[in-house]
Amino acid sequence: MSNIPANLKYVASHEWVRKDEDGLYTVGITDHAQELLGDIVFVQLPEAGASVEAHGEIGVVESVKAASDLYSPVSGEVVAVNEALNGNEGVINSDPYGEGWMIRVKLSDAAEFDGLLDADAYKAVCDAE
Amino acid sequence: MGHRTPFYELHVAAGAKIVDFGGWDMPLHYGSQLDEHHIVRRDAGLFDVSHMTIVDVEGPDAKAYLRKLLTHDVAKLTVPGKALYSGMLNEAGGVIDDLITYYLTETFYRVVVNASTREKDLAWLAKVAEGFNVKVQHRADFAMLAVQGPKARELAMSVLTPGQAAIAASLSAFFGADAEGWFVARTGYTGEDGFEIMMPLPEVESFWHKLLAAGVRPCGLGARDTLRLEAGMNLYGNEMDETISPLEANMGWTVTWEPSDRDFIGRKALEAQKAAGIQRKLVGLVLEERGVLRGHMKVVIEGIGEGETTSGGFSPTLQQGIALARVPKDCGDRALVEIRGKLMPVKVVKANFVRFGKSVLA
Numbered sequence: 001m002s003n004i005p006a007n008l009k010y011v012a013s014h015e016w017v018r019k020d021e022d023g024l025y026t027v028g029i030t031d032h033a034q035e036l037l038g039d040i041v042f043v044q045l046p047e048a049g050a051s052v053e054a055h056g057e058i059g060v061v062e063s064v065k066a067a068s069d070l071y072s073p074v075s076g077e078v079v080a081v082n083e084a085l086n087g088n089e090g091v092i093n094s095d096p097y098g099e100g101w102m103i104r105v106k107l108s109d110a111a112e113f114d115g116l117l118d119a120d121a122y123k124a125v126c127d128a129e
Numbered sequence: 130m131g132h133r134t135p136f137y138e139l140h141v142a143a144g145a146k147i148v149d150f151g152g153w154d155m156p157l158h159y160g161s162q163l164d165e166h167h168i169v170r171r172d173a174g175l176f177d178v179s180h181m182t183i184v185d186v187e188g189p190d191a192k193a194y195l196r197k198l199l200t201h202d203v204a205k206l207t208v209p210g211k212a213l214y215s216g217m218l219n220e221a222g223g224v225i226d227d228l229i230t231y232y233l234t235e236t237f238y239r240v241v242v243n244a245s246t247r248e249k250d251l252a253w254l255a256k257v258a259e260g261f262n263v264k265v266q267h268r269a270d271f272a273m274l275a276v277q278g279p280k281a282r283e284l285a286m287s288v289l290t291p292g293q294a295a296i297a298a299s300l301s302a303f304f305g306a307d308a309e310g311w312f313v314a315r316t317g318y319t320g321e322d323g324f325e326i327m328m329p330l331p332e333v334e335s336f337w338h339k340l341l342a343a344g345v346r347p348c349g350l351g352a353r354d355t356l357r358l359e360a361g362m363n364l365y366g367n368e369m370d371e372t373i374s375p376l377e378a379n380m381g382w383t384v385t386w387e388p389s390d391r392d393f394i395g396r397k398a399l400e401a402q403k404a405a406g407i408q409r410k411l412v413g414l415v416l417e418e419r420g421v422l423r424g425h426m427k428v429v430i431e432g433i434g435e436g437e438t439t440s441g442g443f444s445p446t447l448q449q450g451i452a453l454a455r456v457p458k459d460c461g462d463r464a465l466v467e468i469r470g471k472l473m474p475v476k477v478v479k480a481n482f483v484r485f486g487k488s489v490l491a
Contacts (some may be wrong), residue, residue: 015130038351039163042450043441060469062421064351065444067469086419087448090163126424 002032002126005097009113010122011073013055016097019113020046020104025074028101029061029092032126036118040089045070045102050078052105054112059094059102070102080104130154134179135272135333143347151245153180155350162351166445169319169356172485173278173285174348175340180244183271183327184254187237188263194240195230198257200375200393202385208234210304212316215383216375217242217253218395222402223371224378226250227363229303229316239268239312241325243365257394271312272333276345277323277356278491280484282315284420285324288339289313297324300415318353320360320484355435358451359444361413367424367440368411368453374402377455379411379480409455413482414438414475420468422475426452427467430460438466446483447490453480 008016016032018026033038042062052058052072059070082101087093092100107113117125131154140147145156156177158165168174186195195203201215211232217225226246231239242250254265276285286294293308297315298308302322305314312327328336341347354364361379363369369378376384378401384399385391416422422441429435436456444451456464456477465472481489 038158039161041163041445042419046421064355067421067423071310093161 002030003097004030004032004034004119004123004126006114006119008097009116009118010125011071011116012122012125013071013073015071015073017073017113017116018097023106024079025076025105025107025113026103027103028071028096029070030122032094033068033108034093034096034100037061037065037068039064040092043070043085043089043092043102045081045085048077048078052078063075071107073116074105075109076105076107078103079106082090091098097128130190132180134177135330136177136179136274136337139334139337140177140347145347145349147160148350150180150350153183153244155180158349158351159347162349162355165346165348165352166355168346169278169321169348169352170483171279173276173281173323173345174352175345176275176277176348176353177273178275178325179272181273182242182247182250183268183273184240184242184251185237185266186240186263186269187235187266190261190263191236191238193258194258194261194263195240196391197261197393198254198397199228199230200380200384201230202215202391202393203230203232203238205385206230206389208304209233210300210306212268212303212305212314216369216380217250218375218393218398219371219485220394220398222395222398224365224369224373224375224380225253225371227365227369231314233307268327270330271327273325273328274336274340275317275319275323275325275442276315276340277319277321279321281321281323281345284343285326285340288336288343302390318360319356320362321356354440355442355445358440358442358453359446359483361453361479363453364440374399374407376402376407377409377411393444408458409436410458410460411439411453411455411480412460413478413480414441414452414454414464414466415447415478415482416452416466416486417474417476420450422450422452422466422468422471424452428454428456428475429465429467431471433457433459433467436460436464444482446486447488451482456473
């Protein structure tokens with residue numbers, strides 16, 4: 001059974017969002033997503049400064065098995081990208097909610113976060129797959 | 130439910146993720162495909178290859194039959210146990226399968242063909258056998274494990290009987306031998322040293338446990354595919370099939386043209402292709418930027434034409450995207466591959482990336 005932390009919000013395309021104390025939002029892919037993909041070997045992420053839109057394609061995650069598009073769960077501006085993933089993509093598998101984070105976003109509308117799926121709703125999405 | 134090998138329950142108990150492979154329920158990995166890949170490059174891993182089809186060819190016409198059936202001339206084989214890689218063609222010169230033939234005696238050969246092609250291969254073997262005094266027998270009474278990696282031979286020999294281990298120790302590369310009713314061959318599909326071991330079905334469980342206890346780790350089809358890709362080895366159905374000539378699939382070396390009166394199946398078609406000129410070749414590609422190549426990507430060779438990747442992936446050893454690709458024969462050392470609509474530069478190399486744990490790229 002995959003891990004779905006209760007303190008995060010989710011979207012059905014298997015990304016998670018965390019509200020941080022500094023008012024920014026951190027985004028990554030879920031434990032369920034990394035499990036489906038298998039060993040991740042490459043990620044392509046937007047650059048800092050890029051603007052992203054909810055449900056918009058922002059990059060790609062490639063595993064030994066397949067390539068999977070990455071979608072932004074929120075709208076806003078990318079303020080940081082996890083450069084440490086480059087060449088060390090395995091941390092997305094081993095620590096998807098920690099070291100495996102992907103981007104940090106400044107939301108254009110903070111209310112957007114409240115409308116995302118909570119852990120129970122996301123679990124229902126995974127169970128239905 | 131697909132076919133299952135005698136090791137199926139052992140795979141499940143070892144935590145395998147089971148997938149369908151050509152109608153067989155086989156282990157994809159036992160946790161991490163990447164870890165399993167590295168284990169084989171650095172230590173020793175085992176693969177269940179019992180889904181492959183072992184066929185004994187026995188009788189006074191065994192040699193004449195195989196000289197008709199195969200592109201590579203088994204008459205080259207004169208030392209008992211010597212193995213030969215060959216194509217088996219249809220009349221049009223397309224590849225029905227690739228296979229290994231072991232020469233045991235003048236009247237007894239052992240052939241190993243692929244899993245996904247079993248039914249059509251057995252039918253073809255039987256059809257071509259008509260008119261030859263030969264018995265073609267599927268050895269379903271054997272299971273087979275490949276033990277591969279720099280420590281594979283040492284660890285495998287440590288769990289064979291002393292008599293079997295002595296026979297295994299004596300094998301040169303690409304030789305096999307009967308070992309007390311088992312068959313041990315120094316062959317594989319990874320670019321590493323090791324053995325392929327055929328054993329009677331009742332021995333399966335105890336031998337598996339002995340290998341694991343000796344430190345050999347089970348590895349799945351995922352790692353097997355990236356290992357063979359790094360080694361530049363063809364996978365039937367990807368690099369070649371019944372519509373592809375061996376001369377466009379790096380298998381030209383497996384076609385024995387002399388003596389010119391050896392009328393192997395497909396010979397006339399291959400001669401016509403040669404006379405008309407071979408238009409394509411199979412090469413290796415290395416992606417210059419970070420990323421992953423996959424099969425069926427478009428390859429663009431500026432000023433020359435286009436080709437297509439036949440297999441691709443991320444090389445865990447090189448930490449780069451690599452692929453095999455069929456391209457126009459005049460392709461030089463540079464090309465572009467279309468990845469998600471974008472043309473990315475690749476280096477064109479021989480179809481061989483890694484041997485014995487090390488990069489062979491210049």
